[in-house]
Amino acid sequence: MAIATVNPSTGETLKTFEAHGPDEIEQRLARAAAAFRDYRTTDLDTRAELVRAAADLLGREQDEIARTMTTEMGKTLVAARAEAAKCAKALRWYAQHGERLLADEHPSAADIQDSGARTAYVRYRPLGVVLAVMPWNFPLWQVIRFAAPALMAGNVGLLKHASNVPQTALYLGDLFHRAGFPEGCFQTLLVGSDAIEKILRDPRIAAATLTGSEPAGRSVAAIAGDEVKKTVLELGGSDPYVVMPSADIARAASTAVTARVQNNGQSCIAAKRFIVHTDVYDEFAERFTAAMAALTVGDPMLETTDVGPLSSERGRADLEQLVDDATAQGATVLCGGRRPPGRGTGWFYEPTVLTGITPTMRIHREEAFGPVATLYRVDDLDAAVELANDVPFGLSSNVWTSDEAEQRRFERDMEAGGVYFNGMTASHPAMPFGGVKRSGYGRELSGHGMHEFCNITTVWYGV
Incomplete structure (x- = not known):
């Protein structure tokens, strides 16, 4: 499939992009893995400042990115502006509430009195590099609703966006870079769907999230299952x-x-x-x-x-x-x-x-x-x-x-x-989002969405 901006109002191809080849993909995977080693140790205040900076940039640039979305996939300009504003709001929401959502959970002393523990608690730790396979219909929101909680939790992201919204995809990678995130924390891959399997099977990828069609979900779930990697799927609905x-x-x-x-x-x-x-x-x-x-x-x-x-x-x-x-x-x-x-x-x-x-x-x-x-x-x-x-x-x-x-x-x-x-x-952002049956599994948004890509860790100290 060509990676190109084709105006749905006219059918005119406005701009084409060369797909990233194996060397470029490898470089981005390596940067992502290196970024995670350091970024996972950053404190929550630092992450919140970075997420908030991305929100501020997006808020200032919402008219510009709205026109890009309308040109690439045809949503009305009014709806595109609203989408950009919603994304900025979600980023701010996670910057504000991330610390609370990731706080350690302590059972009562009575609950663990017969466990032999002096103390025990649950800690939420990031999983690693998450591959996001995203659709064209809400080209900004679908990505932000994954990226905001994932980055706040200490994960890093690799975005494989739909091939008909390449300019929006590149904008997202640039947005997080300009917000001050360390190099490699969030990168866009300009690749076709035929490149997904090899990327997902790479041991540096810890998990994947996909929003899209049922066939696409089946394919990603099958590959991830074979590799025993966590996935979240949001598929079709009627x-x-x-x-x-x-x-x-x-x-x-x-x-x-x-x-x-x-x-x-x-x-x-x-x-x-x-x-x-x-x-x-x-x-x-x-x-x-x-x-x-x-x-x-x-x-x-x-x-x-x-x-x-x-x-x-x-x-x-x-x-x-x-x-x-x-x-x-x-x-x-x-x-x-x-x-x-x-x-x-x-x-x-x-x-x-x-x-x-x-x-x-x-x-x-x-x-x-x-x-x-x-x-x-x-x-x-x-x-x-x-x-x-x-x-x-x-x-x-x-x-x-x-x-x-x-x-x-x-x-x-x-x-x-x-x-x-x-x-x-x-x-x-405050409410979990996802489906059942062939609409997929897992949840996005709220604390539930943030915890999908966390290592939910039991920490136990003996007497």
Whole structure:
């Protein structure tokens, strides 16, 4: 695969990059291993100062990097600015809370009185060099949510970013360098996916984290498993958005639009399957469809644009195949379902709502990575829960109800890494993020995400 910036709005290749060869990869691996030997011994105050410096730089440069992200993968400039600001906030959060999250844990004297120990405690120590294989859809945030806790914990990082966002990838390596991190603490590798196996098998790599497709996750997990190395995987999602009769239907429908088309619909945690109780189905469907149809599709650099292009021609073709398969089997298109007329260049697709979905349609079980929503009618709570869980994925979920008994039921039975009531799924540094089933394993963010790449060490002193 070419490593290049290709503008999704025009299809124009703007800049190409030469992949790092074996010698360059070896040099970066050696620098990373050397950096870890020293960086792991730095005190937490020093690490916090470095992480905070990176946040300050990113805050000052958010407009510049936002334009780069929009040019490389097509997210709206408004969304790109928000992503950069969120990353700076996460860096500051870990700088502020890292010491608390990494503090030794001391059991009570009563708990260890029969262990023969004078004292014992748990210490969180860094693992080493972590390989991060990251996707293009949130090219800054996906990396920062790994890098901030990993660097604060004393690890070092090697980033293999998606091949269509090379300028963002290089910016990230430069960001941490300019923030004052020691040489080798965070480096970008410009390599294709075919280079991952050899890098991951290198004994200097301690662990890996991947956000991406299910096939990519399977591949990295298999290699890491063969090498007995720790991995964290965040893979696809087909998140349900359940609306029950007690919900505020106007708010639920309005939020549903944002939940579906965020990042031009290219988000693992975007709501994709809208499961609505029959008592409020007609009202929700009318509001939701009208709002989706009213969205402005166009140049993502314009402040007035709601939905930009998909990131690639292949991505649009994959989405079109899912819609075509559904309509060929009888699904009804309530709005959209085509490329915007009159737009000859760029990989645009209209916001789309489909209903009449059946289990034989691919879109019922496969993730639609673009602004396409599927709408289902259910008769009761049991049917809503069953349909919500009837996919191979389990990343997150959204439920709209003010009934406390229903809330407890969904909280108990939703097969997902998160259940968001009366709102939409969003990641935050204080809360763990990740999924179950084929959405992956492990957690990012919060203390849980930081501890994923720590050697959780029992320290025991005898009498």
